[in-house]
Amino acid sequence: MPSEAELVAHFGVSRMTVNRALRELHEEIVARGHPHRATVHHRQAERAPAAAPGHLDADFTRQTPTHVLFQMTEPWRAQYRIEAARHTLDEARLLGVPADEPCLVIHRRTASREAAITNAQPVQPGSRYTFAGEFSP
Numbered sequence: 001m002p003s004e005a006e007l008v009a010h011f012g013v014s015r016m017t018v019n020r021a022l023r024e025l026h027e028e029i030v031a032r033g034h035p036h037r038a039t040v041h042h043r044q045a046e047r048a049p050a051a052a053p054g055h056l057d058a059d060f061t062r063q064t065p066t067h068v069l070f071q072m073t074e075p076w077r078a079q080y081r082i083e084a085a086r087h088t089l090d091e092a093r094l095l096g097v098p099a100d101e102p103c104l105v106i107h108r109r110t111a112s113r114e115a116a117i118t119n120a121q122p123v124q125p126g127s128r129y130t131f132a133g134e135f136s137p
Helices: 005-009 015-033 065-072 089-094
Strands: 075-087 101-113 116-120 122-123
Touching: 005 015, 065 101, 065 116, 089 122
Parallel strands: none
Antiparallel strands: 075 101, 101 116, 101 122
8 A cells, every 4th residue: 555645746736635534534434434455375385485584484464465576575577367257156154145146257467586485366255346447548
């Protein structure tokens, strides 16, 4: 997440506006009843990034796995793809959603100049997320 100063510069608004927007965003997340939490359900030690040994020992209830890895490395490149998909019954159970609820899968790879950092495919309940974008020529 960018700092307040970075958001001020990026959007060309006051620090007070950024602070209020962040506070309202936090309140909305809490009101939805879906505070952030991350659990690693599948660990493959042989695929753990060489650039960040020991990262799986982090407390993912306090920070996302990506945040932990980015603190330990220097991200240089990222690729992502978002697709609608059906989750498995096990994923539905872990997410606490009905078996027929659609989901979004975000395929994400990041790398430093030297090595891969992440290769993740988080599955998100489709009813909890909205993705938006904007383009100006």
